[in-house]
Amino acid sequence: MKEKAFWAEKLGILGLKEGARIKIRSREYVYKNKILREKTLYSRSQSQTKDTFAFKWGKIDTYDSDGYRKFMKKWLTDKYLGGNFKLLDKWLPAGSRMLDAGCGSCFSSLLLFGDKLNEVNYLGVDISESLEIARSRFKARKIKGEFLQADLTHLPFSGPTFDFIFSEGVLHHTDRPEKVFNYLAGLLNPGGVFLFYLYRSKGPIREFSDNYIRNYLKDLNNSEAWKQLMPLTKLGKALGDLKITIDVPENIPFLGIPKGRIELQRLVYWHIFKAFYRDDFSVQEMNHINFDWYRPLNCHRFSAEQIKGWCRSNRLDVRRLHIEEAGISGVVVKNGRY
Secondary structure, eight states: OOOTTHHHHHHTOTTOOTTOEEEETTEEEEEETTEEEEEOOOOHHHHHHHHHHHHHHHOGGGTOSHHHHHHHHHHHHHHHHTTOTTHHHHHSOTTOEEEEETOTTSHHHHHHHGGGGGGSEEEEEESSTTHHHHHHHHHHTTOOOEEEEOOGGGOSOOSSOEEEEEEESOGGGSSOHHHHHHHHHHHEEEEEEEEEEEEBOOOHHHHHHHHHHHHHHTTSOHHHHHHHHHHHHHHHHHHHHHOOEEEEOSOBGGGTBOSEEEEHHHHHHHHTOOOOOOTTSOHHHHHHHHHHHHSOSOOOOBOHHHHHHHHHHTTEEEEEEEEOSSEEEEEEEESOOO
């Protein structure tokens, strides 16, 4: 059974009126437009990341097409569920307390969990104003949920609170991802399930290009950065439209390039610079993905061994670690339950 704003009751803030200001764990909050919002100063990189994602999620037409949703839903379900949709019933029994840590516009959570969200006590947290979009998307789907605007590094919770935590592509955008990971792990109840996705470290040329382009864009506003990335996006499309496949004759370990057949576009994409391509995506949709990668100043990358170490130090039992060129997706359980 759902609990009415269980987190608000836990924090002792039920019944707040519009405009109310309170302090929780030394942080100031204001209740505005029916959402409790943290009032604080962020680091430069975190503030820039906040504004970046408010801008990105506001461009709804660049990520909400049928084709984009179909692509993203398959990616999410493959990496987290491996085709076993019954896992959602196991992880999220009715009445579960769920934290969507860095929910953005709730694009990913709605795709992966869908109407299942109506069976749980959902709290979506994000640093940006994209919560307004998230709430409207929930309303359109007739799904009930609560939202909190706050920095993941300073949530108003301490100790085990949630049965399930979902953090899709968010931790690497914080100032100190490992610290946030440890904190979120501490918010899990015993037996709680934690799903997360983190960027994976790439080869040296790709890492150099990523940092160079990100640094080039850093002093532009979001609209200018979007426009500056468009020629790169179009080049990625031109390479992909060639449909050329080549043979890499031998492994090149010092560049991280493996031997074997690979499309020319993918060789450039994985090992030289990111220029996303799918022949069923529009240029705007492809630019959305490139912008998501290059624009945030906080964009940390990790190895699988680093992530496994984090899990061990937090006594999280790894049930699934899906490793791709792009990133690492984890399904972990606190102290084991399933």
